[in-house]
Amino acid sequence: MISLHQVSHTFGGVRAVEGVDLDVGEHEFVAVIGRSGCGKSTLLRLVAGLLTPTGGRVFVAGEEVTRPRRDVSVMFQRPALLPWRTVLANVLLPAEILGLRDHRARAHELLELVGLGGFATRLPHELSGGMQQRVSLCRSLIQSPRVMLMDEPFSALDAITRTDLSLELQRVQREHPRSVLFVTHSIDEAVLLADRIVVLTPRPGRVHAVVDVRLPRPRALGQVELDEVSRSLRAVLGEVTV
Template identity: 45%
Template sequence: MLSLRNLDKVYANGTQALRGIDLSVAAGEAVAIIGGSGSGKSTLLRLVGGLEAATRGRVEIEGAPLRGPAETVGLVFQEPRLLPWLSVAGNVAFGLDGLPRQERDRRVGEVLARVGLEGQGGRWPKELSGGMAQRVALARTLAARPRILLLDEPFSALDALTRASLQDHVARLWLEDRQTLLLVTHDIEEALLLADRVVILTPKPGRIEEMVTVNLPRPRDRDSAAFEQAKRYLRKALDRSLHDQVPARA
């Protein structure tokens, strides 16, 4: 479904963000990307989202090279990025102009209900809490019905309780839709809650250090002994990735 083939990303100032990234994500699979500062996690997601071009290598969707933003790929950013002059419903409907009005309204109502905001379409972004705003951003992406969903640390700015609630909510939505999911996060627990596999990147430049299969039943239980054991393993693997670095290629 989604393939990253020998990706390098070097910026104009000479900084190499990624080196030699090879990764295949099957249709309906959830993969989390974790790594220390400078490991190129968000850069990787922007390449997959078609927002940036690789210096070398390519991104493929169903065997076809990605050459820019695609309708089949939806991206939820770290910040909600809502348009303040549009209502909640207007923000969710943004980008659905090609649909008949009745279908657009039906789809907006459906996704707002799915993210726990039923009946909130008439509110304005300035009236929303951080968690509600991020739910609207998620609804906006889901309304377009992408086959690939990219999440770029979407809960990092929220308080712990709101973050945990949204993590559980996204986990339930994914179980219903089974979209191909690529999540960038610095939160080991979040990676374990959502992912079938966790990819660990080394920093400066970002390279794949290790891939870990998450063999935990869904829905995941944060308080289980198996979950705690998996957290400890990932924490140690992440620590290894920060110390086992090699010099950047000239």
């Protein structure tokens, strides 16, 4: 579903990523992890069509990415909800921009899916940070994307809420599978959610290793098997030097 072939990107004389080869299959959940500044977010923006590679090519569903696509959604670190729009109106915003009609029923279904069925008429300031990020998740799903790009979507939340939302995302992915490229700094989060974990080197970001997570779902933190994968991933990260 996603293919990067020898992708590089340089801006302002800084090599952010270099020579990256990466494939994400249909309905596969791939996490990208590495030190700050290693180009994780740059990779997501290249797949989203928000940046143009200075080398190599990016493909989604067999088509080269030259601009943002309707079948690709992006979820950023902060929810960025419009404060004057209700929860329902915020979820519907991408559908309005894309000219999609009759999506109110789907928006209500998504809000029910994430436990916000009774909050459709609330404004963002009436919600907690975790609830706002649930709204952002619904908004990223409203157009039924084939690909979801998630840039540390839970990093600004407290640890308990972050764990809750990671479990929620795992459930949503089981019920409505799609291809996901997920950037995180959290080893536990990557192991809990991903089918494969891509480890990038410090800048310029290159693929150092790919760790398979061959564990059945649903998964829960504290599982012995998850702890074993986490230890393996830490060992791989320890090989990456500045």
